[in-house]
Amino acid sequence: MLRHAWLLARKDLLVEFRSRTAILSAVVFTVLVLMVFNFGRDPTAIAAVDLAPSILWVTFTFAAMLALNRAFQLELENQALDGLLLAPISRSSIYLGKVIANLAFVAVVEGVGLPLFALFFNVRITPVLGPLMVVIALATIGFVAVGTLFSAMTSRTRFAELLLPVLLLPFMLPPLIWAVLATAALFAGRPLSEATGWLRLLAAFDIVFVTLAFVLFPATVNE
Amino acid sequence: MKLLKTGRWITAVGLVLLAAVYVRALAFTPVERTQGMAQKIFYLHLPAAIWAEGAMILVGVASIFFLFLKDPRLDRFAEASAEVGLVFCTLVLTTGPIWGKPIWGTWWTWDARLTLTLLLFLMYVGYLLLRGAVTDPGLKARYAAVLGICGMCLVPFVHLSVIMFRTLHPQPIVIKPSAPSLPGEMLETLAFSFLVFTVLWVGFVIQRYGLSLVREQAEPHA
Amino acid sequence: MPENTSYMVAAYVITAVILVGYAVILYRRTLKP
Numbered sequence: 001m002l003r004h005a006w007l008l009a010r011k012d013l014l015v016e017f018r019s020r021t022a023i024l025s026a027v028v029f030t031v032l033v034l035m036v037f038n039f040g041r042d043p044t045a046i047a048a049v050d051l052a053p054s055i056l057w058v059t060f061t062f063a064a065m066l067a068l069n070r071a072f073q074l075e076l077e078n079q080a081l082d083g084l085l086l087a088p089i090s091r092s093s094i095y096l097g098k099v100i101a102n103l104a105f106v107a108v109v110e111g112v113g114l115p116l117f118a119l120f121f122n123v124r125i126t127p128v129l130g131p132l133m134v135v136i137a138l139a140t141i142g143f144v145a146v147g148t149l150f151s152a153m154t155s156r157t158r159f160a161e162l163l164l165p166v167l168l169l170p171f172m173l174p175p176l177i178w179a180v181l182a183t184a185a186l187f188a189g190r191p192l193s194e195a196t197g198w199l200r201l202l203a204a205f206d207i208v209f210v211t212l213a214f215v216l217f218p219a220t221v222n223e
Numbered sequence: 224m225k226l227l228k229t230g231r232w233i234t235a236v237g238l239v240l241l242a243a244v245y246v247r248a249l250a251f252t253p254v255e256r257t258q259g260m261a262q263k264i265f266y267l268h269l270p271a272a273i274w275a276e277g278a279m280i281l282v283g284v285a286s287i288f289f290l291f292l293k294d295p296r297l298d299r300f301a302e303a304s305a306e307v308g309l310v311f312c313t314l315v316l317t318t319g320p321i322w323g324k325p326i327w328g329t330w331w332t333w334d335a336r337l338t339l340t341l342l343l344f345l346m347y348v349g350y351l352l353l354r355g356a357v358t359d360p361g362l363k364a365r366y367a368a369v370l371g372i373c374g375m376c377l378v379p380f381v382h383l384s385v386i387m388f389r390t391l392h393p394q395p396i397v398i399k400p401s402a403p404s405l406p407g408e409m410l411e412t413l414a415f416s417f418l419v420f421t422v423l424w425v426g427f428v429i430q431r432y433g434l435s436l437v438r439e440q441a442e443p444h445a
Numbered sequence: 446m447p448e449n450t451s452y453m454v455a456a457y458v459i460t461a462v463i464l465v466g467y468a469v470i471l472y473r474r475t476l477k478p
């Protein structure tokens with residue numbers, strides 16, 4: 001199953017990178033958001049470090065939403081989904097492949113966004129880089145797992161681009177809040193033990209929802 | 224249709240009993256010392272909150288059974304529970320801030336319980352929107368079930384956040400491990416109110432279920 | 446004891462409006478689906 005998933009992910013990613021439009025627009029968007037946040041605040045009134053966690057996570061969330069919106073659109077545009085379903089691969093492979101592709105996409109955007117963020121807002125992330133990456137990884141996996149599942153459903157509806165964020169919102173908010181809280185604890189130089197509560201919640205969320213998404217995905221594509 | 228009639232009668236009884244709750248809560252229950260009259264909002268707010276969340280759990284459970292058993296009655300029930308849940312959730316979101324303003328000094332705070340109720344509201348809205356956006360009935364039921372299960376599974380996580388986070392919201396005084404710390408008469412009023420809200424929930428769900436049934440029968444499917 | 450009767454009234458009224466209102470809406474919807 002893993003091999004199939006990997007092949008699918010490769011196919012999706014190759015398509016993405018050949019056209020490059022999605023990745024470029026996501027990166028440009030990230031830079032824009034960061035810049036807007038920077039010019040939008042009064043540097044004398046609010047210290048960067050207070051807003052920093054929120055800014056970082058808003059940026060990442062937008063990037064993840066962009067990635068998810070593209071995910072199934074591609075398939076639908078070419079009727080490729082039907083072809084995939086006929087192929088002798090398990091439904092779970094399709095899901096896993098999509099998730100891997102989406103994760104890769106978001107990871108690239110985050111990989112560009114994080115250093116830019118540190119640069120623009122003068123935040124010292126190197127001392128907490130390890131735990132920070134764990135937080136980012138856990139939160140991203142959560143978003144992408146649920147988002148991929150939901151985009152499988154919404155892409156066949158009339159108002160797909162509007163419906164997906166609406167459906168996703170209640171599921172993104174808790175991990176987002178935990179991530180922001182954990183990041184804030186890290187940036188403020190608080191001892192690691194303060195962030196572990198949120199990290200544990202993030203990990204539990206991921207375990208539950210990734211499993212759930214695997215189990216439920218076939219129900220969204222079975223005829 | 225018999226189902227609708229039953230639902231209407233139960234709802235009517237529920238509404239009459241609601242009036243009785245009002246009378247009991249306002250005239251025959253002692254006034255709380257520190258909060259004054261505003262505390263009486265509690266007798267409506269808590270039962271509504273229990274059912275707002277309970278309805279979501281029922282949506283989730285019905286959805287799980289639906290995915291296994293494929294029985295359309297389960298899907299109809301889930302839809303009904305979701306709509307009624309939305310109504311009760313709206314109730315919680317309106318009475319809550321009205322209670323909060325005189326007691327906490329603010330209409331809203333990002334306290335974990337309030338956030339949970341808001342999320343619950345968004346989940347109900349999302350669930351009903353998804354149902355509205357899918358035209359094929361088979362697909363609609365399956366998609367709704369998937370979303371319903373996810374929604375139900377999210378609820379415990381937000382509760383965990385409640386526990387982890389020191390908040391402004393009143394700590395549980397009724398549903399907690401040790402005995403309820405509410406004085407006798409207030410507890411009775413609360414219990415009565417909860418009973419009435421349950422009756423209302425049942426009446427509403429039966430009618431809403433009946434409505435789905437009638438609609439399905441009116442449009443013959445190809 | 447604080448005098449906040451108006452809040453209580455507001456909440457009780459809104460609750461009645463929502464519950465009775467929904468009952469009425471349901472009743473009318475089920476009359477002619």
